[in-house]
Amino acid sequence: MADYRKLWESLDMDLEKHDQLCAVLPEFYGDIYLSQENRPEGMNYYNFVVSEIHGFRIQELAEHRKKGGKVFGSFCIYVPDELIVAAGAIGVGLCGGSDFWIPDGEKVLPRNICPLIKASVGAKISGTCPYFQSADILVGETTCDGKKKAWEILGKYTPIHVMDLPQMKRGKDKIHWIDELKIFKDLVEKMTGNEITEEKLKEAVKLINEKRRVLQRLYNTRKSEVLPISGKDALLITQIAFYDDPKRFIEKTSELCEELEDRIKKGISVFEENTPRILVTGTPMAIPNWKLHHIIETSGGAVVCEETCTGIRYFERLVKEAESIEEQMEAIADRYLSINCACFTPNDGRIEDIIRLYKEYKADGVVYYNLPFCHTYAVEYNKVKEALDNEGIPVIMIESDYSLQDVGQIKTRLEAFFEMIKTSK
Amino acid sequence: MADYRKLWESLDMDLEKHDQLCAVLPEFYGDIYLSQENRPEGMNYYNFVVSEIHGFRIQELAEHRKKGGKVFGSFCIYVPDELIVAAGAIGVGLCGGSDFWIPDGEKVLPRNICPLIKASVGAKISGTCPYFQSADILVGETTCDGKKKAWEILGKYTPIHVMDLPQMKRGKDKIHWIDELKIFKDLVEKMTGNEITEEKLKEAVKLINEKRRVLQRLYNTRKSEVLPISGKDALLITQIAFYDDPKRFIEKTSELCEELEDRIKKGISVFEENTPRILVTGTPMAIPNWKLHHIIETSGGAVVCEETCTGIRYFERLVKEAESIEEQMEAIADRYLSINCACFTPNDGRIEDIIRLYKEYKADGVVYYNLPFCHTYAVEYNKVKEALDNEGIPVIMIESDYSLQDVGQIKTRLEAFFEMIKTSK
Numbered sequence: 001m002a003d004y005r006k007l008w009e010s011l012d013m014d015l016e017k018h019d020q021l022c023a024v025l026p027e028f029y030g031d032i033y034l035s036q037e038n039r040p041e042g043m044n045y046y047n048f049v050v051s052e053i054h055g056f057r058i059q060e061l062a063e064h065r066k067k068g069g070k071v072f073g074s075f076c077i078y079v080p081d082e083l084i085v086a087a088g089a090i091g092v093g094l095c096g097g098s099d100f101w102i103p104d105g106e107k108v109l110p111r112n113i114c115p116l117i118k119a120s121v122g123a124k125i126s127g128t129c130p131y132f133q134s135a136d137i138l139v140g141e142t143t144c145d146g147k148k149k150a151w152e153i154l155g156k157y158t159p160i161h162v163m164d165l166p167q168m169k170r171g172k173d174k175i176h177w178i179d180e181l182k183i184f185k186d187l188v189e190k191m192t193g194n195e196i197t198e199e200k201l202k203e204a205v206k207l208i209n210e211k212r213r214v215l216q217r218l219y220n221t222r223k224s225e226v227l228p229i230s231g232k233d234a235l236l237i238t239q240i241a242f243y244d245d246p247k248r249f250i251e252k253t254s255e256l257c258e259e260l261e262d263r264i265k266k267g268i269s270v271f272e273e274n275t276p277r278i279l280v281t282g283t284p285m286a287i288p289n290w291k292l293h294h295i296i297e298t299s300g301g302a303v304v305c306e307e308t309c310t311g312i313r314y315f316e317r318l319v320k321e322a323e324s325i326e327e328q329m330e331a332i333a334d335r336y337l338s339i340n341c342a343c344f345t346p347n348d349g350r351i352e353d354i355i356r357l358y359k360e361y362k363a364d365g366v367v368y369y370n371l372p373f374c375h376t377y378a379v380e381y382n383k384v385k386e387a388l389d390n391e392g393i394p395v396i397m398i399e400s401d402y403s404l405q406d407v408g409q410i411k412t413r414l415e416a417f418f419e420m421i422k423t424s425k
Numbered sequence: 426m427a428d429y430r431k432l433w434e435s436l437d438m439d440l441e442k443h444d445q446l447c448a449v450l451p452e453f454y455g456d457i458y459l460s461q462e463n464r465p466e467g468m469n470y471y472n473f474v475v476s477e478i479h480g481f482r483i484q485e486l487a488e489h490r491k492k493g494g495k496v497f498g499s500f501c502i503y504v505p506d507e508l509i510v511a512a513g514a515i516g517v518g519l520c521g522g523s524d525f526w527i528p529d530g531e532k533v534l535p536r537n538i539c540p541l542i543k544a545s546v547g548a549k550i551s552g553t554c555p556y557f558q559s560a561d562i563l564v565g566e567t568t569c570d571g572k573k574k575a576w577e578i579l580g581k582y583t584p585i586h587v588m589d590l591p592q593m594k595r596g597k598d599k600i601h602w603i604d605e606l607k608i609f610k611d612l613v614e615k616m617t618g619n620e621i622t623e624e625k626l627k628e629a630v631k632l633i634n635e636k637r638r639v640l641q642r643l644y645n646t647r648k649s650e651v652l653p654i655s656g657k658d659a660l661l662i663t664q665i666a667f668y669d670d671p672k673r674f675i676e677k678t679s680e681l682c683e684e685l686e687d688r689i690k691k692g693i694s695v696f697e698e699n700t701p702r703i704l705v706t707g708t709p710m711a712i713p714n715w716k717l718h719h720i721i722e723t724s725g726g727a728v729v730c731e732e733t734c735t736g737i738r739y740f741e742r743l744v745k746e747a748e749s750i751e752e753q754m755e756a757i758a759d760r761y762l763s764i765n766c767a768c769f770t771p772n773d774g775r776i777e778d779i780i781r782l783y784k785e786y787k788a789d790g791v792v793y794y795n796l797p798f799c800h801t802y803a804v805e806y807n808k809v810k811e812a813l814d815n816e817g818i819p820v821i822m823i824e825s826d827y828s829l830q831d832v833g834q835i836k837t838r839l840e841a842f843f844e845m846i847k848t849s850k
Binding site: 108109110144148168176375381399 | 533534535537538567569570571573574575576577578587589591593597598601604767768770771772797798800801803804806807808824
């Protein structure tokens, strides 16, 4: 790894604390990822990205900023990448997936709040996440109580803009959301000094749609009876999609897809025959939160799809290509409002998605993953379970944070769940 | 107490389970309320109301319904009483303040969610709250994640309408909120069959403002150096305001106010001199949640004001009287949007309120009360504490549910807090 200390220093990072973080990640990644057998060759690119997670890409952001470019940090798939890209800016997902940041988050937040929020805030205020440090502005949203209020605290440390996502999906809510997109567009134009023209927006829509298409292609390989890639590798790729350069990401992921499609033809699977196929649904998993996937795939299961924000919800629906700015803005609004997050009431579309994906991915069971204290997903479990019971689809709820204390217990529960699936098959 | 069993039966209540509830409340109330010395005579009315909490008022609701009248149940001070009253309907606050209902709530909700929500849902599905059973429709809102999603579950058992409260207070949010009020107005008119005319709405606005004024008058007596009423009695009165007949409530509370004002003239206080005066701020307290006030007032403190939804926020601001329906609807929107709930971002108005009330009520310290897992208020504590520290105002955070297990620990913490206040006075 190149020496990035000067870069990190220029970003006002806490180098000593950051060293502690950098010291643990490689072994952690090695144990979970590099230990896998028969990985696709194409995963080497993502290994490289992870090994350079606080280096190479941060360098690119620094070069972009040196030329006057802006970086927008975000936490949520409702923040429209298209508008950021159309103004020549870069959008990056922010840190929030490690226990490492939680003690710092708990300095300003209550303990009984979602670990993703505590880790995000901790990552910023500890000065150990170079993505936070590279962002000229953070873009928050009102998708949950915890985040909505945490932005107010983050706002003490860094500029932040909050988008008010409606809580329903009626006609009036779409109008409200289009307004919110316009406010964001104005902000992006003002910050970058670049006008978002019809042409620029069209190009950006095309690019982001292309990124979505390559992820769809990747996920399509997981529908096969022959599973050419592990669930945790697929998760990693989606996680990386949040901050990698879109063009490079598309190119590298296309290459991988070719390899995976070839594997399917040749019948090369990374799992034994009859491994229970699991659809994971629920709350997002930020890097390096690979805990649930790792437990599933070392307990006799294979993850075939994620109905989460770091899965299907991120890329399943495309923005309709349109002409005028107004039509394009409406198409963007439609696409983002079509995401079925538990923050909406009602949110029956998510139940339809889960049942549909269960069938499309030939899953044998559903693991409902919930970050502790995420009320929207936790409460919604009641309706999801009822619907899955009606369909005869096995489901288990796993609520877990980033600590490793409950790994044994989760493993035991999942092994019993997989056993039950196998015997009833 | 009259025999209401037939009435309860007609409301499809679980009589056996309800008997268990009725068996514990009188002793609980007696210990907390009737044990107080030197209570104002006027409290007898509220004693009566509590003793008849599932009887007399329920009988009134039943008679109203027999004549074709409708009852609207609600959980939140953003639901506009004016529109309900203007259509000749009755609005009542719903149950949710007792541990008794929590096991039933936990049958359908996660355990790590606010006790108010669990108790409310439990009260409905256990069939032991006659207010729930008397409501023709429940009116929910999107003030927090837990409630927003709990309505979906409640909706399986009873008709429910959800109002989408915006999360910010910009011009566009006001427009959105006026729309939401119009949708609610249409619903109320449709359900009752009564048109909400200019005149009817004016009358309703006047009536509800009058109810607010009498509560303001009550609270004004607590600004006096001589405290003529305990904090827990004042809390009880506000709680009763949510479901009592408005006209009777105004009359009875006016009578009490005269007595209290007379007490002030005569120097009759219910507390010893130099008792630390406490402003309580935070989450709502539904009947029979008198826990915090009881602990404070048996640990050497006196509660002088509640900056909560079962306090000041419920009545401090009036609806401006206006002419046309449009102007009146806007005035109603303005009034409700002026409430400073932690569900808004930002919510700096609440900080201003706390500091102002602290001064107006000559408080010596602030107790920040939080129901567990209420993220909005829990996270907002960070900014409130910072502001109070800057003002040199002592503050302590008490997070507590309805169980009695932590009473000793809270008492110890509060005694130390009051001691600290006294020595620094």
